[in-house]
Amino acid sequence: MFALYKKELQSFFYSPFAYVLAALFMFIFSISFVTSISDMTSNTLKFSFPNIFYNNFFYFIFIIPILTMRSFADERRGGTEVLLLTSPLSVTKIVLAKFLSIVTVFLFMMATTLFFPLYASISGQVMWSSLICVYIGFFLWGLVCIAAGMLLSSLTGNAIIAAILGEIVMEGLLFLDTFAGSALVQSYPKLNSIVSWFSMQRRFVYFSQGMFRLEDLIFFLSAAAVVVCWNIFSIEKRRWSHR
């Protein structure tokens, strides 16, 4: 399992792939960082890192499908899926190794953003406790998105289609919150409570406000676990049915 994990990481870091994505992410992050600082004088917005993170997630969520699109689609197209599935590794381990490698890249991308609070702490004060909290929330939401992106990649043999499907699903995940807040759903309290329970954005808000709720932690972790399991089953199912 470690061999596959290592190989997957190498495929990200021995190519410009991970660096370009990290650079793109930092670029987006720095734009909101700079605009937030410049807006401070107008007093309309308070500067806070959690806020920046919150805003950035809406951009970041669209980078994730690019990160995950190749994971299974490329294996299938290149015929290397045979190599993995005929190796002594079980499908569960294959999926986990790939998942963990993408999570590692994700952590790397998150780590690059540490530059901003570190820089800010030189000339100002940073509330590290709330920042750590938002980092945790960011990480957890990312886990679910990565799992979803990988699942979509395993459903198709084409990386581009996997990426497009991924963007649609990410859009859908974001839309869930707006949907929950719509007048239509609000007029049905039961439906509203169900939809908002699934809305990840709402849960992320707590993290970005510096609130660490066990409920949210369990929600994100179990959502990621469910999607990863789904991924395992979908690969097994495709093997057992016709190709």
Place this chain on the structure above:
Amino acid sequence: MVEIKNLTKHYGRNVAVKNISFEIRDNEILGFLGPNGAGKSTTMNIIAGYLPSTEGTVTINGFDITEQASEAKKCIGYLPEIPPVYPDMRVEEYLKFVAGLKGVKRGEIPKQVEDSMERLHISDMRRRLIRNLSKGYKQRVGFAQALLGNPKLLILDEPTVGLDPAQVSEVRKLILDLKQDHSIIFSSHILAEVSAVCERVVIINKGEIKAIDTIAHLEESMTADTTLDLTADGETTKTVRILKDIRGVTNISEPEKISENRYHYRIELKDESVRNEIMSALVANQIGIVEMSMAKLSLEQVFLKVTANSGKKRSSLQDLLDETPESPENPYDAE
């Protein structure tokens, strides 16, 4: 070593493999022969554990491929039709990765990778990106990969496709060399190749086993007493008419023009005794016999005969040869 029992595979409504059973013995090279689309790759994919079967079992070294997948897969080195290589990796890096994937101990990885590269003569290419390699070299990298972890069973799906003649003979030599400590199942649609390296062959067509026999038997079957090759002068209509009048002639092929007024016929007989009758009938009708001989069926013809028949599985090729094919023209191109 390997036991395949009643293997069936459906793709939706299509049946790719129907009720196949055979075994691969220890240190044996088993040829797996069939035209394109016969179900060879599907069967090999099932044996290797890539695809599960719809019905039936595959047991490798005592381990069931679906029940004890991990143990069974440790005994397998698989070279699929398309070598499973990552274009973005370097040869040595790729082989090290595969060795790790197969659970080779860390300390043994460099040595095993070195050995397999040497065996396939790709040591000079170790630093090259796989994407920049030619088809033949990619195939060799794929082969080297199959050898890692010293698996007892090698499954080679058309290992010589895309290689030039010199490389083909090299690969053949390698396969014969590997026989010492491996069981090998080797698929091909090229007969000469199979007869060069295999002791036994399984012939498959349209998902069904048509014959399981040794090469020795196969070669024996190459001369068939009941088929005659005749080259004669004179009009074809006349000759055919004379031949048809003889009792015991079951089939006459389309005359094949050799030169002006000289034709070749292939005649199938009920039994050997008809030979003399043919001879005398032809002489009596003043047909100039240029040559008359017992037909030598080439391996290709044996193969085509076997695969063109839609009958049931036979125990030996001899049984098959005694039958006449249903269609005189074969849809498969012999290579």
